[in-house]
Amino acid sequence: MRYAQPPPTKAATAVYVTLTAQVLSLGALVLFELTRADRLAEQLAAFGGRPSGADAEAVVGAVTLFAVLIMLLAGTTIASAAAYTTWLVRARQANDRTASPRPVVLAWMVPGVNLLAPALLLDQVWRAARPPLEHRDRWRALLAAWWVSWLVMLALVVVRLPLDSSGGLTGAGVPELVAFAVSAVLCAATVRTVTRVQCSHGAELHVVPRSAQIPPAPESAPIGQAG
Template sequence: MIATTALVIFEQVRGRRLAREISALGGDPHSPGAQAVVGAVTVFAVLIMFVAAATIAAAAAYLTWLIRAWRNVSPFASPTSAVLAGWFVPVVNLVVPPVLTHRLWQASHPPADRHGRWPALLGAWWLSWLAVLALIPVRLPLDTAPGNADLTGLGPVELAAIAISALLCAATVREITEIQAAGSRRLARFPAGQTTPEIVSQVLAGPIPSQQARSAER
C-alpha cells in the first residue's frame, strides 16, 4: 500500500504534466526539453519498480499462506497446483479463489458463532477485488483526451479500492488463521494416547469440561 500510495501521489502532483511533456518530445530523447524531464522520469521508473516488487512480494506471501493453511487441514494433500491454477488461469481466477478460500474456512471447522459474518466478509473482499480489476482498464481510456493524459490511470478512487480490498483480504486471512490456531490449541489439550477419531469427535463437540480434562490428564 505504501508503494501504491506513493505512485498515486506522484501521479496527482506531477504525472499529468509529465505525460504532456513526454508527449511533446515526440519520442526524441535528444530534443531540447528532454533533459528537463529526466529527473521526473527517473522517479516515476523507481516508483513503478517499487510497486511491482511490493505486489509480487504480497502475492507470494498470500499464496504461501494459503498453501500452508490448506496443509494444516489436510496434511497429506498437495494444494499447490490447485491454488496456483485457481489464481493464475484466466477467467477461472475470477471465480475460483473465493471458492477455495470458503472451502478452506469450512475445512478449518469454524465455530458456529462465526458462520453468519463469514459470507459477508468473503463476498465483500472478492467484490472489492473485482472492482479493482475493473477500475484500472476502464479508467485508462477515459484519460486519453489531449491535455488530460496521465501516466498510469491511478487516482484516489483506485487507491481507495485497492486499500479496501487489501484490508478485507487481510481480514479473511486473520479469520482463518485464528480458527486454525484455536483448533490447534484444542487438540493440544488431549492426551497423546487418544485416537484421531476420538479427538475429532470431542473437538467438534466443543471444549471439554475442566473435570474431564483433569481426569484425562491423570
C-alpha cells in the same frame, strides 16, 4: 490421530506486510500522477521523448522517479502475490498436510475460473478449520465483501484505465487507490480470520505424546511367585 502442519502465522504476517507495502507504493504513484504526471507528459512531448540540455535535468529526474515508483509497485505486487499464495497453501496444509498446492495455482491462474474459484477455495479452508457455527454468517459477509472489492478494483484497472482519456502517465488515480486499499484491508481480514480459527484449534493438530500412545508394560511377578 490427525496429522497437520502448524497454523501459518508467519506466512500471514508476510501477507499483511506485503499488502501494506503495495498500498503505500500505489499511493506514492497516485500522488506522483496527481502532482507531476500531466506536466511531465507535456515536457516529454515537447522534447520529443529525448530530453537534453540543462533545462531537461528536472525532466530526467522526474522520469527516474516515475520509473522507480513503477518498479516499486511491480515488486510489491509480486511479493504480495507470492506471500498470499504461500499462506493459502500452508493454510490448506494446516487442515490436511497432504493437500496439494495445485488447486491454489489453478484457482488464481485459470482465466474465468479465477473470477470465483479463489473465494470458494478460501471458504473451503475456513470450513475445514472447524470454526464455531455461529461465526458462519459473519465469515460469509467478510468473504463476500473482500471478493466484491477485489472485482471492483480489477474492473477499474482492466476496464476504466484503458478508456480514461484524462491524461497522465498511467491513469491511476484516487478511485483505484481507494478500491485497492479497501480490497487489501478486507483480504488481510480474511487471512487473519482463517489463521485465528486454525490457531484456536492448534492443540488438536499436534501429535499425541508418546507416553499417551504406548501402554505401560505389565508389572513382573516376583521370582518364584509366577502362577
